[in-house]
Amino acid sequence: MAGFKTAALPREGLSGAFLSALATAVVVLVLTIPTVGLKTDESGGSLIVTRHFDTVAWLVGLAFVGRLVMSLFMARRAVKPGEQKKAGPSAMDRFAAAVARNGTKIGAVGLVIAVLLPFVTSNYLIDFGTNVLIYVMLGWGLNIVVGLAGLLDLGYVAFYAVGAYTVALLATNVGLGFWACLPLAGLFAAAFGVVLGFPVLRLRGDYLAIVTLGFGEIIRLVLLNWQNVTNGPNGIGGIPRPTLFGLPFAAHSATGPTFAEFFGLEFSPSQRFIFLYFVILALALLTNFFTIRMRRLPVGRAWEALREDEIACRAIGINATNIKLSAFAIGAMFAGFAGSFFATRLGFISPESFTFTESATILAIVVLGGMGSQLGVVLAAIMLVSLNEAGRWFSFLGDIALYRPLIYGGAMVVIMLVRPRGLLAHRQPSILLHGSDGPKESLVPNDGLAASTGELP
Amino acid sequence: MTRILDVSGLHTYYGRIQALKGVDVVVDKGEIVTLIGANGAGKSTLLMTICGKPRATAGKIIYDGQDITHMETFQIVRQGIAQSPEGRRIFSRMTVLENLQMGATTGNPADFDGDLERVYTLFPRLKQRQTQRSGTMSGGEQQMLAIGRALMSRPRLLLLDEPSLGLAPLVVKQIFEVIKEINEQQGVTVFLVEQNAYHALKLAHRGYVMKTGSITMSGTGKELLASSEVRSAYLEGGH
Ligand SMILES: Nc1ncnc2c1ncn2[C@@H]1O[C@H](COP(=O)(O)OP(=O)(O)OP(=O)(O)O)[C@@H](O)[C@H]1O
Ligand SMILES: [Mg+2]
Numbered sequence: 001m002a003g004f005k006t007a008a009l010p011r012e013g014l015s016g017a018f019l020s021a022l023a024t025a026v027v028v029l030v031l032t033i034p035t036v037g038l039k040t041d042e043s044g045g046s047l048i049v050t051r052h053f054d055t056v057a058w059l060v061g062l063a064f065v066g067r068l069v070m071s072l073f074m075a076r077r078a079v080k081p082g083e084q085k086k087a088g089p090s091a092m093d094r095f096a097a098a099v100a101r102n103g104t105k106i107g108a109v110g111l112v113i114a115v116l117l118p119f120v121t122s123n124y125l126i127d128f129g130t131n132v133l134i135y136v137m138l139g140w141g142l143n144i145v146v147g148l149a150g151l152l153d154l155g156y157v158a159f160y161a162v163g164a165y166t167v168a169l170l171a172t173n174v175g176l177g178f179w180a181c182l183p184l185a186g187l188f189a190a191a192f193g194v195v196l197g198f199p200v201l202r203l204r205g206d207y208l209a210i211v212t213l214g215f216g217e218i219i220r221l222v223l224l225n226w227q228n229v230t231n232g233p234n235g236i237g238g239i240p241r242p243t244l245f246g247l248p249f250a251a252h253s254a255t256g257p258t259f260a261e262f263f264g265l266e267f268s269p270s271q272r273f274i275f276l277y278f279v280i281l282a283l284a285l286l287t288n289f290f291t292i293r294m295r296r297l298p299v300g301r302a303w304e305a306l307r308e309d310e311i312a313c314r315a316i317g318i319n320a321t322n323i324k325l326s327a328f329a330i331g332a333m334f335a336g337f338a339g340s341f342f343a344t345r346l347g348f349i350s351p352e353s354f355t356f357t358e359s360a361t362i363l364a365i366v367v368l369g370g371m372g373s374q375l376g377v378v379l380a381a382i383m384l385v386s387l388n389e390a391g392r393w394f395s396f397l398g399d400i401a402l403y404r405p406l407i408y409g410g411a412m413v414v415i416m417l418v419r420p421r422g423l424l425a426h427r428q429p430s431i432l433l434h435g436s437d438g439p440k441e442s443l444v445p446n447d448g449l450a451a452s453t454g455e456l457p
Numbered sequence: 458m459t460r461i462l463d464v465s466g467l468h469t470y471y472g473r474i475q476a477l478k479g480v481d482v483v484v485d486k487g488e489i490v491t492l493i494g495a496n497g498a499g500k501s502t503l504l505m506t507i508c509g510k511p512r513a514t515a516g517k518i519i520y521d522g523q524d525i526t527h528m529e530t531f532q533i534v535r536q537g538i539a540q541s542p543e544g545r546r547i548f549s550r551m552t553v554l555e556n557l558q559m560g561a562t563t564g565n566p567a568d569f570d571g572d573l574e575r576v577y578t579l580f581p582r583l584k585q586r587q588t589q590r591s592g593t594m595s596g597g598e599q600q601m602l603a604i605g606r607a608l609m610s611r612p613r614l615l616l617l618d619e620p621s622l623g624l625a626p627l628v629v630k631q632i633f634e635v636i637k638e639i640n641e642q643q644g645v646t647v648f649l650v651e652q653n654a655y656h657a658l659k660l661a662h663r664g665y666v667m668k669t670g671s672i673t674m675s676g677t678g679k680e681l682l683a684s685s686e687v688r689s690a691y692l693e694g695g696h
Binding site: 298301302304305308309311312314315316317318319320 | 529531540542547550562
């Protein structure tokens with residue numbers, strides 16, 4: 001990343017630009033020789049290494065030229081160090097502030113689009129939208145814990161797993177339907193949230209992160225090894241699909257009319273896709289409204305205060321223990337809801353779906369979106385799910401799915417460089433004065449600016 | 458006079474370090490009592506121990522006739538003790554108004570508007586700045602906010618830890634005037650920790666001097682100001 005570092009302080013003219021371009025090229029060379037230059041293929045039980053040094057050469061050349069052009073471009077519009085501060089908020093900062101100001105309007109437009117989407121697009125896009133909404137819901141749920149209460153949770157997927165397995169076990173062993181399982185899954189996940197919350201009450205920051213990471217792994221390992229109950233790595237199948245007030249989405253049903261028969265429609269599989277889409281949309285919206293509501297209630301503001309300063313919180317008479325536990329429990333509850341949807345949507349679950357990568361993705365959505373920003377989570381979820389799907393969309397470019405982690409990581413690095421506090425980081429006061437429709441811009445500098453003056457979250 | 462705070466034989470440890478070695482302090486209702494002492498003497502530790510964190514390992518803290526030594530911090534605060542802790546500790550990403558709201562956590566919502574008005578009367582500056590993010594205010598303004606936040610819970614006993622820390626002389630004077638006003642007009646008892654010994658002792662009815670975890674001297678503010686020991690240790694070189 002030597003190239004990025006020098007970009008901040010433009011050196012004298014052409015030679016400086018040339019040097020930093022050279023440095024970038026070297027870094028790219030070192031990185032791409034193992035990742036791009038050498039490829040292993042299986043052939044007859046042994047691995048053969050094939051070399052793609054021509055691609056490496058192309059990438060290095062591209063990086064060199066790209067960096068050179070970039071620094072020449074920067075040099076032309078370079079500002080002297082002293083003047084940079086006065087230049088005011090960047091375009092992105094102003095955009096984030098504008099988004100935050102018009103949050104309700106943008107949210108309403110987004111909601112209309114989300115509601116209309118399944119009626120105008122293909123099954124693939126509906127499925128894509130469902131994926132996005134699952135991550136949006138998980139992001140919003142984790143946002144309560146990380147964004148609002150400031151408790152770094154690296155094991156959030158554990159609650160997602162608890163929700164999913166609650167549905168799977170209750171449905172296959174007790175014979176309960178999805179709608180009966182849903183509240184139980186939320187409750188059960190919330191209970192696990194409290195179980196995690198108790199031992200970590202006194203931990204913060206890095207230490208809390210490590211313990212939650214371990215908790216996530218413990219849950220996954222238990223699911224993997226408790227064969228009699230969870231069926232181990234083979235997972236649980238035959239989880240019933242959700243019904244609409246008892247009407248199943250199937251071609252035929254032995255127990256009564258199906259959805260299509262009841263409404264006199266032609267059966268089509270996309271009806272079920274659309275229905276599932278609306279179920280997760282409703283669940284996600286529930287999470288959102290709940291969070292917005294909580295932020296205005298004393299407990300929500302206590303979460304935010306806890307994030308800022310725990311000692312001060314205690315000093316003003318807040319019961320920090322209860323506040324922390326409630327953040328863990330409520331965050332976990334929404335993950336439990338999302339997990340139960342996940343189980344019923346696929347009809348089959350296994351521990352493989354609940355790895356640390358999943359926790360990391362959800363956390364990335366919260367952080368990239370801008371901690372505490374509800375719209376930011378949506379934006380980040382769309383971006384990350386799109387990145388996941390990019391391999392399919394650009395399949396004409398060859399097997400780029402192989403490079404997914406690379407693209408993924410690269411995109412995150414770029415976002416964090418451009419928007420260190422997240423895409424839409426901008427905290428709106430949760431209370432406003434009577435009669436005023438918002439604080440004056442000059443009085444409420446946004447978080448993006450604060451970051452550039454050295455304040456840490 | 459009725460006793461509002463009675464601390465006796467208080468011992469507090471940080472791990473193996475003993476920070477308080479048998480501290481006795483009493484505060485009567487309506488008083489301003491000042492505690493002065495060198496850096497690291499244990500002044501902040503005493504205020505924090507009164508609020509239950511860290512916990513005292515020996516000794517008793519009686520507040521308003523009630524033993525609060527083993528209560529949880531949030532319960533202690535709900536008895537009517539408020540602390541403006543060392544280093545202000547305001548919620549810097551929240552607005553001024555939100556900070557004051559947080560201060561009213563334990564209060565009765567019906568009192569909120571009146572209490573807010575009272576704080577704004579004491580610190581008109583906070584009213585002008587109520588929608589500003591508090592972390593972006595000046596040090597003096599932040600200190601006003603820290604005191605204002607503590608007042609929002611309608612305390613009967615206000616613990617202030619170095620409210621004048623890092624402030625310009627004029628602002629220090631202003632803060633001390635407000636402390637006097639809080640005490641005289643609102644009847645709040647004040648227990649004040651200060652480095653600014655001269656101002657603090659002039660303001661206080663009584664004072665204590667602490668040295669490495671023990672109280673070494675006590676008396677009225679005037680007596681302590683006149684004592685040669687206090688003069689040489691805490692007042693030399695002007696004020
Ligand atoms: N959290 C802690 N862990 C360990 N030791 C501590 C802790 N807090 C304070 N101490 C120690 O306890 C002693 C008393 O500290 P305290 O903060 O009470 O001093 P103070 O009188 O308030 O000083 P100052 O005027 O500098 O604020 C010091 O020796 C300090 O190093
Ligand atoms: Mg101190």
